[in-house]
Amino acid sequence: MVFYVDNEVSASFDFDIEEIAKKVSQAVLDSEGCTHEVEISLIITDDEGIHEMNRDFRGIDRPTDVLSFPNVSYDEPGDFSVMDGEQNVDLLNPDTGNIIFGDIVINEARVRSQAVEYGHSEMREFAFLVAHSMLHLCGYDHMEEDEAAVMEKKQKDVLDKLGITRG
Structure with a gap:
């Protein structure tokens, strides 16, 4: 797995953003049985940045905590065989041969506020x-x-298996 991180707002937490993101992403891919080499982009932004993306791409005029932009069109969730079919040409990074899996956008402010609201760590x-x-x-x-x-x-x-619990 190749992971690209764009920390637009220079967010700083008491954990390594890229390390946790890779660890959790790989655990999800493993739990789903994805054996393809994938590339994922992660953007850390603020209320304003995610509000703009939510409005522009989803037509929802408000900030949110996270946005997901999958690059793969599935017949059934978790059925990665579609990545071997016709769509494969559109999914491959020609330089690496990896599947360009999609983008994740996380709102730094919501990580902090929701951690307090739900009574767990920002890392969780x-x-x-x-x-x-x-x-x-x-x-x-x-x-x-x-x-x-x-x-x-x-x-x-996935989170329980990684020992990342609410406690």
């Missing part, structure tokens, strides 16, 4: 947002109640 909140976003990059969604339950369980399982 950041890890949760990465896991959540990675599942979106794997084709999962939470628009329906049953979909949300699947995502919640997968997020919890």
Whole structure:
């Protein structure tokens, strides 16, 4: 896995952003059985930056905690065989041969405020947002109640396995 980090706001936490993001992302890919070499971009921004992206790309005129921009179009969530088919040409980085998997955008301010709100560390909140976003990059969604339950369980399982709990 290749991970690109663009810390637009020079966010600083008491953990290494890239280390935690890679660790959680790899755990999600492993739990989903993705054997492809992938490239993921992570942008750390602020309320203003994520508000602009949310408005421009999703038509939602407000800031949020995390945005996910998957590059893969799945027939079924977690079915990575689509990356071997016709879409493969559009997904490959010609320089590396890796799948350009997608982009994650995290709002630094929400990491901090939601950690306080939920009573856990900023590292746990950041890890949760990465896991959540990675599942979106794997084709999962939470628009329906049953979909949300699947995502919640997968997020919890990955974070529990890594020992990143709410406590």
